[in-house]
Amino acid sequence: MDFYLSPSLLSADFGNLQHTVETLNGSEADWLHIDVMDGVFVPNITIGQPVVKAIKAHAQKPLDVHLMIVNPERYIAGFKEAGADILTVHEEACHHLNRTLCQIREAGMKAGVSLNPHTPVDMLENVIEYADLVLIMSVNPGFGGQKFIENSYRKIEQTARLRQKYNPDLIIEVDGGVNLENARRLIDCGANALVAGNALFSAPDLVSEIAKFKRL
Ligand code: DX5
Numbered sequence: 001m002d003f004y005l006s007p008s009l010l011s012a013d014f015g016n017l018q019h020t021v022e023t024l025n026g027s028e029a030d031w032l033h034i035d036v037m038d039g040v041f042v043p044n045i046t047i048g049q050p051v052v053k054a055i056k057a058h059a060q061k062p063l064d065v066h067l068m069i070v071n072p073e074r075y076i077a078g079f080k081e082a083g084a085d086i087l088t089v090h091e092e093a094c095h096h097l098n099r100t101l102c103q104i105r106e107a108g109m110k111a112g113v114s115l116n117p118h119t120p121v122d123m124l125e126n127v128i129e130y131a132d133l134v135l136i137m138s139v140n141p142g143f144g145g146q147k148f149i150e151n152s153y154r155k156i157e158q159t160a161r162l163r164q165k166y167n168p169d170l171i172i173e174v175d176g177g178v179n180l181e182n183a184r185r186l187i188d189c190g191a192n193a194l195v196a197g198n199a200l201f202s203a204p205d206l207v208s209e210i211a212k213f214k215r216l
């Protein structure tokens with residue numbers, strides 16, 4: 001089955017981002033996943049709009065930007081300007097999620113909503129028609145290289161049932177601890193986009209590791 005593969009640049013060498021982006025341009029990767037963290041919503045700080053803009057200057061694939069920040073609605077225009085194609089906010093960080101998703105679409109990006117491991121899938125029923133993508137976190141967000149949380153399979157299946165009922169075009173993306181061992185099962189549960197950081201960037205050859213994923 002076909003799915004989007006979104007390598008997470010969080011595991012890349014930040015000193016050589018241009019080189020990594022160019023390598024990914026020549027790979028079978030579909031999107032570039034960019035993790036924006038503010039040190040408040042999650043216990044880590046990564047990068048912001050200027051770096052996203054610098055990545056965009058070299059990228060030939062859509063930018064899949066994952067905001068792990070409080071008050072993400074303040075930055076919608078800024079990330080559009082920086083070059084985001086998909087902008088995903090966390091349900092737990094939004095007081096007015098419906099409004100925020102609509103604003104992301106109005107700004108001309110695909111709107112994503114992400115759920116932390118503890119957040120029930122049921123809440124999606126009220127916003128699913130306003131989302132282009134649901135990002136199921138399969139680790140607690142903040143860091144790359146963590147262990148996959150097993151109940152994520154069940155959450156993907158629940159989300160896939162809601163997709164069938166309310167929004168057949170919805171993309172279900174999984175993020176955290178994804179590797180060649182669990183990827184097939186994630187897709188079988190209903191995921192059609194996978195983020196992978198450590199599993200790809202720790203391999204001896206990034207391009208051939210991406211090819212292995214795409215041949216699952
Ligand atoms: C974690 C980030 C992920 C992370 C995934 O908070 O949202 O995108 O980079 O990395 P791996 O695949 O190493 O778990």
Ligand code: ZN
Nearest residue numbers: 035066175195
């Ligand atoms: Zn992410």
